[in-house]
Structure formats: C-alpha cells, structure tokens
Amino acid sequence: ELILREDITTAAQEHAMSVKQAGANLISIINDILDLSKIESGKLELVETEYALASLLNDVISIIKMRVAEKPILFVTNIDSRLPAHLIGDEARTRQVLLNILSNAAKYTHGGYILFKASGVKSENGEITLTFTVSDTGIGIRTEDMAYLFDNFTQFDTQANHSIEGTGLGLPITRNLVQLMGGDIVAESAYGSGSTFTATIVSKFHSDKPLAKVEEAGNKRVLICESRKIYADSILYSLDNLGVYGKLADTTQDFTEAISKEEFQFIFVSALFFDEVSAFVSERGLPVTLVLLTEYGSSLVRQGLRMIATPVHTISIANILNGKEDGRYHKKSTLGLHYTIPESRLLIVDDISTNLRVGRGLLAPFGALIDTCLTGRESIELVQKNDYDIVFMDHMMPEMDGIEATEAIRALDGEKYQRLPIIALTANALTGMR
Numbered sequence: 001e002l003i004l005r006e007d008i009t010t011a012a013q014e015h016a017m018s019v020k021q022a023g024a025n026l027i028s029i030i031n032d033i034l035d036l037s038k039i040e041s042g043k044l045e046l047v048e049t050e051y052a053l054a055s056l057l058n059d060v061i062s063i064i065k066m067r068v069a070e071k072p073i074l075f076v077t078n079i080d081s082r083l084p085a086h087l088i089g090d091e092a093r094t095r096q097v098l099l100n101i102l103s104n105a106a107k108y109t110h111g112g113y114i115l116f117k118a119s120g121v122k123s124e125n126g127e128i129t130l131t132f133t134v135s136d137t138g139i140g141i142r143t144e145d146m147a148y149l150f151d152n153f154t155q156f157d158t159q160a161n162h163s164i165e166g167t168g169l170g171l172p173i174t175r176n177l178v179q180l181m182g183g184d185i186v187a188e189s190a191y192g193s194g195s196t197f198t199a200t201i202v203s204k205f206h207s208d209k210p211l212a213k214v215e216e217a218g219n220k221r222v223l224i225c226e227s228r229k230i231y232a233d234s235i236l237y238s239l240d241n242l243g244v245y246g247k248l249a250d251t252t253q254d255f256t257e258a259i260s261k262e263e264f265q266f267i268f269v270s271a272l273f274f275d276e277v278s279a280f281v282s283e284r285g286l287p288v289t290l291v292l293l294t295e296y297g298s299s300l301v302r303q304g305l306r307m308i309a310t311p312v313h314t315i316s317i318a319n320i321l322n323g324k325e326d327g328r329y330h331k332k333s334t335l336g337l338h339y340t341i342p343e344s345r346l347l348i349v350d351d352i353s354t355n356l357r358v359g360r361g362l363l364a365p366f367g368a369l370i371d372t373c374l375t376g377r378e379s380i381e382l383v384q385k386n387d388y389d390i391v392f393m394d395h396m397m398p399e400m401d402g403i404e405a406t407e408a409i410r411a412l413d414g415e416k417y418q419r420l421p422i423i424a425l426t427a428n429a430l431t432g433m434r
Contacts, residue, residue: 002361032169039176046180048204051091053083053211054315057118060095061311064102064114073106074113076234081212081241081314083120084128088204093177098132100170101185101197105136112137112194113230116311127204129183135196141189149187150175174199212318217243220321221262224248225255225269225277226293231310235268238314244321252276264288266321268308271295291320342367345386349379349405350394350425359392376405383409388420395426402426 003016038044061077068075105114117133141149150172171185178185182202189195214220222239226232227250239246247262249255252273258264259280269277270293281288292307308316346368348359356372363370371386373379376393377400383391391409395402406422 002358005361005365032173035173036169039173044176044180046090046093048089049091050086050088050206053085053087056091056095056098057313058315060098060102061116061313063099064106064116065309065311067103067106068109068114071106071109072111073109074228074230075311076113076115076230077311077313078115078117078234078237079211079313079315080119081210081238081318083118083130083211084205084207085209085211086205086207087128087130088206089181089201093181094201094203097174097177097199097201100174101132101134101199104170104197105134105138105195109136109138109194115230115234122205126206127202130201130203131198132201133196133198135194137194140191140193140195141187142191146187146189150185212242212314214242214244214318214321217321220266221245221264222247222266222268222321223255223258223262223264223288225252225267225273226250227270227272231270231293231312235312235317238312238317241314242318242321244317256280259286266291268293268312340365340367341389344368344389346370347379347382347386347388347391348372349374349376349391349397349402351375351397352394355394355425376400376402376408379405380408380412383417383420384412387416391420391422392425393422395424 001020004013004020008016035044057079061075065075102114102116113136115133115135117135118130120128120130122128175185178199178201183200185197185199187195187197222244224232224235224246226235226248229250232248232250236246236248247258247264249258255273255277259267266289267277267281268291274292278290280286281290289306292305293312294307294309306320308320344366346363348356348363348370349372350356350359351374353374356374360370360372368389371382371388373382376397379391379393382388393402393406397405400408402424409417409420409422411417
C-alpha cells in the first residue's frame with residue numbers, strides 16, 4: 001500500500017499491485033484454515049454486539065461491486081427497508097457469511113447478473129430470522145456434486161475452474177457459522193445456468209426503527225429512465241418497498257410521454273438517457289431533481305449533480321429522497337481523501353517497529369504530526385509531555401500492555417487524560433481499552 005502511494009513507474013505499480021493481491025489471498029487462506037480449526041475444535045465463539053445493519057450491508061455491497069467491476073455482470077440488490085436498523089449479533093461473522101456467498105457468485109459468474117436479496121421475519125420474542133439470498137447466472141453446479149457442496153477442501157469441475165483461486169473452505173465455514181447463529185444455508189443450481197444460495201440467521205433487536213424510511217413518502221413520485229430490466233425492476237421494488245410511487249420509462253419516447261402526463265419530483269436516469277433527459281428538463285424548466293445512476297468507476301461525473309452508484313437499493317434511495325445524503329460529486333485527491341488534519345498531533349504505540357513505519361506511512365497523507373514509540377511506559381511519558389488528539393495503542397506488548405498503559409493514562413491528574421481518545425490496534429481489545 002505504501003509503495004502504491006509513491007510516484008513510481010507503471011511496471012513497478014503493477015508489481016506492487018500483484019504483491020498486494022497475493023498478500024490478500026494468503027491472508028484469506030490463513031483465516032479460512034484458522035476458522036476451520038476453531039470449528040473442528042469447538043472453540044469458535046460468537047461475539048454479540050449491537051450494530052448498524054445499513055453499515056454492514058453497504059460494506060458488503062461496496063466490496064462485491066469492486067470485484068465484479070471488470071466483468072460484464074449486473075450486480076443488483078433488493079433489500080427490505082422494514083428490516084430493523086440495529087441488530088444484536090456477531091457483526092463480523094455475519095459480514096463473513098455474506099462475503100463468502102457473494103464472493104463465490106462473483107468468482108463463478110462471467111456474465112449476466114448477480115442478485116442479492118435481504119429480508120426478515122420478526123418473532124414475538126424480540127428476534128428476527130434474516131434471510132439472505134444470492135442468485136447468479138454463473139456456471140452452476142452439477143447434480144452429482146450438490147451432495148458434497150459443503151464438504152471441507154472440496155472444489156468441483158476443476159478442469160473448467162482451474163484458473164479460479166480458492167481453498168474449498170468458504171462454503172463449509174459459512175454453513176457452520178449460520179448454524180451457530182441459529183440458521184442454515186441451502187443451495188439450488190442448474191449446471192450451466194446459475195445457482196441460488198439462501199442463508200438464514202437469527203438475530204435479536206431492540207427497536208422497530210426500520211432500516212430505511214422516506215419522509216412523506218406518499219407525496220414523492222419518481223420517474224425511472226433505465227433500459228436494463230433487472231436494474232429497473234430492482235429500483236421499482238425498492239420504491240414500492242419504501243411506499244414511494246415509481247414509474248418506469250425504458251425509452252426516451254416513454255420518458256417524454258410520462259413527463260407530459262404526470263408530475264414527478266425526482267427522475268432517476270441512467271447514463272444512456274442522461275443527455276437527452278437533462279436537456280429536456282432544462283429547456284422546459286421542469287421543477288424536478290435529476291439523479292444520475294452511475295456505474296462503479298464511471299468517468300461520467302457532473303459538478304453539483306446528484307448521483308447514486310449502482311446497485312441502487314432502499315438505503316441509498318431513501319437518503320436521496322430525504323435529502324440527507326445528496327450524492328453530489330466533488331473532486332477528490334488521488335488518494336481519495338475527504339479531509340486533512342494538519343493541526344492535529346497523533347501518537348502510535350506498538351512494540352513492532354515495522355508496524356510503526358506502516359502506521360506512519362498510512363496516516364502521513366492526512367498531514368498530521370505523528371509521533372511513535374515502542375512501549376506502553378514510553379507512551380505515558382509522551383502523553384504527559386505533548387498534547388495529542390488521538391493515541392493509537394497496541395493491545396499486546398511486553399512489560400506493560402495496551403490496557404495497562406491506558407489505565408495509567410486515565411489515572412493521571414487532569415481532565416484531558418480522561419477525554420483523550422485512545423484507539424485499540426486490536427479489535428478484540430476495544431472493550432477493555434475504554
């Protein structure tokens with residue numbers, strides 16, 4: 001990552017990208033083997049916390065969107081807006097389940113579409129059975145292989161799939177995880193035509209606050225200018241699910257007929273129709289809001305224009321219609337930084353010098369003054385000597401670990417030591433390092 005941020009030749013950049021991808025593949029293999037070992041020894045435990053479902057779904061959709069960007073695949077989502085906004089469960093494992101199923105679809109689908117659905121059924125005891133369905137038009141699975149689909153280290157049709165990397169552990173681990181979370185996973189497939197995987201998970205929830213809701217939904221009307229049926233159907237589903245009227249125009253003639261007969265507050269328009277629709281609206285001074293449906297990595301951007309990146313789903317639609325997230329394009333730096341913090345001072349504490357170099361390199365573009373140290377005891381001295389805005393504290397260190405160092409800092413005389421944000425560098429230590 002640090003090499004890729006330098007001004008290097010194209011060849012060097014390609015080599016660095018290869019190293020980065022190889023590293024990611026190795027980490028994935030190691031994590032799969034570690035998970036399998038925990039499952040087989042009965043030591044895999046769930047860590048239940050309250051989490052925002054919208055954040056998890058957005059993460060998963062963004063990752064898969066990038067993975068299929070270079071393929072002729074339409075990635076479509078149908079997410080039920082009535083799902084609870086906050087769930088109580090193992091967020092990391094739920095994300096792992098969804099990424100495993102969707103990544104499989106992305107690997108074995110070379111054209112057509114991938115459809116991701118999320119819905120749920122609530123029970124009276126404060127639980128909800130979540131159902132996640134992933135359908136694709138991929139290569140499918142032979143009938144004789146279906147019985148072994150969830151066996152460890154099993155990959156099928158190796159002659160046809162010899163170029164596809166994998167350990168054969170993703171689906172077995174997924175099955176164990178969903179069963180541990182009170183659910184199950186089933187698969188249907190037609191060889192050569194595609195597959196459908198359906199996973200269920202049982203979660204708890206405190207509030208009925210929905211995942212997405214449109215304010216004054218009955219007063220908002222949307223015209224959709226989109227020629228691809230599967231995308232159009234997905235947007236219509238999402239609008240109907242949100243209680244918003246939607247009408248489809250899949251040709252420019254349908255658009256002009258619809259806009260002349262009905263009033264709309266929003267027009268969702270694909271790049272194919274954008275120029276014509278934009279000109280029509282501008283010439284007639286129509287009081288509507290144009291929203292461009294953009295593809296991942298698209299070069300079609302217009303200053304000040306509202307946009308939704310496909311796959312469009314209920315969360316992004318609700319944000320646009322509520323005006324809470326306008327999706328306006330603004331120019332970003334090459335590193336994609338939204339802001340810099342030149343007035344800030346940060347401290348990174350880690351007993352491994354390589355980690356300190358990497359941490360400093362990753363944070364450097366933000367423009368902050370960065371100090372580093374190798375021990376918990378030294379971090380206490382530096383905190384007393386300098387005014388830090390954030391301390392990144394390693395959890396496991398010899399002599400004095402991150403929790404002990406944090407406790408010592410909190411015990412110092414002065415309110416600033418109580419208010420100083422101290423961020424754990426190990427996710428499992430977050431609770432202990434408050």
